[in-house]
Amino acid sequence: MTDTLAATTSRTYLRPPTADRDLLFARFTPLFAQIAEGNVDRERSRTFPYAQVDLLKTNGFGLLRIPEEFGGYGASLEQTFDLLAALAAADPNVAHVWRNHLAFVEDRLNAARSAATDRWLARFRDGEFVGGGWTEANNGTFANIATTVRRDGDVYRVDGAKFYATGSLYADWLDVIGASEDGLLTALVRRDDPGVELTDDWTGFGQQTTASGSATYAGAAVDPEDVFGITERFVYQGHFYQVAILAVLTGITAAAVREATTALRARARNYPQAADQTPTRDPQLLQVIGEADAHGFGAAAALSAAARDLDAVAAAHAAGDLDARTALVRAAQLSTDRAQLVIIEHALTATTEVFDALGASGVSSSIALDRHWRNARTLASHNPRVYKARIVGDWLVNGTDPVPVLGGIGGPRGGQGN
Structure with missing residues (x-):
């Protein structure tokens, strides 16, 4: 496999990941903290985060997946989606904005070496940014x-x-x-x-x-x-778009738990029926926060599992091993569908049930906890989960291929969607 990789890797821009996860988070976490500032106010006034997107552009967030050899950070897909989730915990709107750009970067890394793609890598290094435009208007398909x-x-x-x-x-x-x-x-x-x-x-x-x-x-x-x-276009494109959404949902879940915990600490009184008159010592309220945190843990675990499967597909493509790639694409489709079912359930449950720990003060517009459910519900509607369990079950019971070709649009189910 090593000899094959050495002989074929020069045909694409993909390379084995070299980034250190801790160093990546040390670089970008302070930026995410800046982006989190004013998030609630932007939500209430529908203020577009131009400055926050520009902050990430100028600090190379779009270069995460580009190998160090070509001027990037050399991150794995697992690291990239973990960072996207952390960004979403600061502002899920900003995180979702990066979905199309990161996908097109991935596409160019999968492409055959050419002068044209060299120019795209130079554009990425210069901070140029790619937005989306696939879904037809007027209900076209x-x-x-x-x-x-x-x-x-x-x-x-x-x-x-x-x-x-x-x-x-x-x-x-x-x-x-x-x-x-x-x-x-x-x-x-x-x-x-x-x-x-x-x-x-x-x-x-x-x-x-x-x-x-x-x-x-x-x-x-x-x-x-x-x-x-x-x-x-790259063969795991549909998976990439879907896992990017799942990363944002994972970040939303983490943010809801974090803010609900802060809100519970601030509660000064409790209901007469409570197990303890001090809210932070009420075992039932603590249970609500603990269960919400478990939902966040489950979402993060499912996200990492799906992303690792995409890393395996990318490695097979870089090695030119098409037989292995075909099998790995199927495995990635199944893990993406399973992760979608799991992460959406975790996100919608956590962003709803955290209110049970807060009482009437939890619905104050000053903290805008409702935005977490609204954002999660919106993202969860992009690619309906209602079909995913059937697809996985059909594969398990009948061996039906979960990766049908849909007009050549990125291969698998779950492309950009709406």
Whole structure:
């Protein structure tokens, strides 16, 4: 395996992870603490966190997965998603904004070595940021996609409308999928192209500052080197997008436990029926916090397990071992589906039940604990969990492949979704 890896690793930009987890957290934890400041006020006023996203850009958060050889930190996927969860515990809107960028970085690392991708790595090192643009507006699907990416002389032109364009208002580039005579293509469109119009019309009750509104393209020009066939995108793309959401949900769960603990410590009185008149000594209230913390522990464990399976897929791809990669993609699909079921349950339960430890003071808008449930419920709706248990059960009972090809869109179930 070592000889194979040495012979093939130069074909992609993937390398074995070299980052030290403690050093990564030592670098980024102070930044996350800055981002946490003002989070409640931003939630209440729907203030977009431009400064907070820029803070991460300028400090290299987008370089986590890029190997040290190419100017990054050399983090594993497990480390990357752990950091994303820690960022989400500070501000889940900021964390969700990074989902599309980190996914496109991963795509370029999986790509064959080329001058065009070298330029993308240079853009990443310069802090350039990629937002999303896959989901069709007006209830369109990938089966009847109306957006087009067509050759026009020396450039491609993008025309169409997208929704759920997460991170678009913070972006330098927009990752857009469209139809062409040669099948589905993705094009990286410059945010400032005159043919691009972005509208902040996201109306969800959660994740309100992720810039997940509409994007309209009218003849936006794209360099041919920034257009890719959809089947060329990295094979675990769908898993990556889903695990990124699970990382944000894990961070939300941790934040809800942390803030509920603080709120319980601040309680000065208790109900007449209480086991102890001092809230911090009431065993039932302590039980609520303990159970919520266990939900956070379970979410973090499931996230790490799913991320490790993606690290295994990446290693097989880097080694050029396609047989191993196929088996590992299946294992990753199953672990991602299982993690989705587990983490969503943990997040929604914890963000609801922490209120049982707080009484009426827990619903004060000054602490805005409701934002944790709203944000978790919104993220949990991106890719409905109702189907996941059936998929896993069908695999276990009938051997039905959990990784069907869905029009070549990133391979597995669970792509960007809505």
